[in-house]
Amino acid sequence: MIVAATQFAPVAGDIAANVRTAAGLVRAAGAEGARVVVFAELALTGYEPSLIRDTPGLVLTEDDPRLDPLREACREASAAAVVNGPVRTDSGRPAITTLVIGPDGSLLTRYDKRHLYGIEAEVFAPGTADGRFALDGVRFATATCYDNRFPELAERAAADGCAVYLASSVLDAANDSFEKVYPVRARDFGLHVVLGNVLGANEDGVGAGRAGAWAPDGRRIADAGGEEPGYALAEVPDAR
Numbered sequence: 690m691i692v693a694a695t696q697f698a699p700v701a702g703d704i705a706a707n708v709r710t711a712a713g714l715v716r717a718a719g720a721e722g723a724r725v726v727v728f729a730e731l732a733l734t735g736y737e738p739s740l741i742r743d744t745p746g747l748v749l750t751e752d753d754p755r756l757d758p759l760r761e762a763c764r765e766a767s768a769a770a771v772v773n774g775p776v777r778t779d780s781g782r783p784a785i786t787t788l789v790i791g792p793d794g795s796l797l798t799r800y801d802k803r804h805l806y807g808i809e810a811e812v813f814a815p816g817t818a819d820g821r822f823a824l825d826g827v828r829f830a831t832a833t834c835y836d837n838r839f840p841e842l843a844e845r846a847a848a849d850g851c852a853v854y855l856a857s858s859v860l861d862a863a864n865d866s867f868e869k870v871y872p873v874r875a876r877d878f879g880l881h882v883v884l885g886n887v888l889g890a891n892e893d894g895v896g897a898g899r900a901g902a903w904a905p906d907g908r909r910i911a912d913a914g915g916e917e918p919g920y921a922l923a924e925v926p927d928a929r
Contacts, residue, residue, distance in 0.1 A: 719766025
């Protein structure tokens with residue numbers, strides 16, 4: 690199975706523009722055989738916690754019609770999109786939510802970021818459950834940015850039969866996660882780790898790109914580079 694790790698510079702607060710970009714990346718990666726396409730943390734709005742706090746209209750629902758172009762792209766490409774944005778919860782606050790839209794456009798799973806960082810704790814509600822889905826017989830785990838600092842998430846994923854760990858993040862060039870988190874999670878728990886990251890300025894700094902993947906021995910096996918929008922492709926075991 691081929692998994693695509695994406696990177697682009699989201700337009701702050703412009704869900705329509707970001708959905709168009711994401712849909713285009715799903716189609717392009719799908720044309721190269723990708724079955725799963727992974728996006729960065731808050732790719733649908735940009736990483737802008739303050740803007741999300743002050744703009745209720747940026748909060749999505751699971752079946753939000755603004756995501757219809759992305760659902761259609763998934764159907765056309767026969768690929769799943771692992772896309773992240775602020776999504777409504779029953780608590781009154783949104784969560785930082787990964788929605789996995791399947792190849793048929795349906796929702797395969799929802800994952801709400803469990804470990805909130807800095808201002809996120811003032812704006813968002815933390816999740817309480819791990820994220821899982823299966824496609825083509827492969828079991829996937831989802832995690833979001835600061836979550837990946839907590840090795841027990843990857844440990845539980847491996848114990849739960851997951852082969853691939855999908856990380857939606859917002860990382861700048863100085864972040865040590867490229868060397869000290871993602872390859873370590875891969876090596877310690879025997880997982881393929883796939884990272885979606887951002888480019889461009891955001892409320893946390895400037896995204897460094899370098900979306901890609903690590904093999905279960907910790908080797909970097911895909912890297913989209915630090916400058917251009919697009920994606921890197923990685924092959925992971927296919928149970929078929």
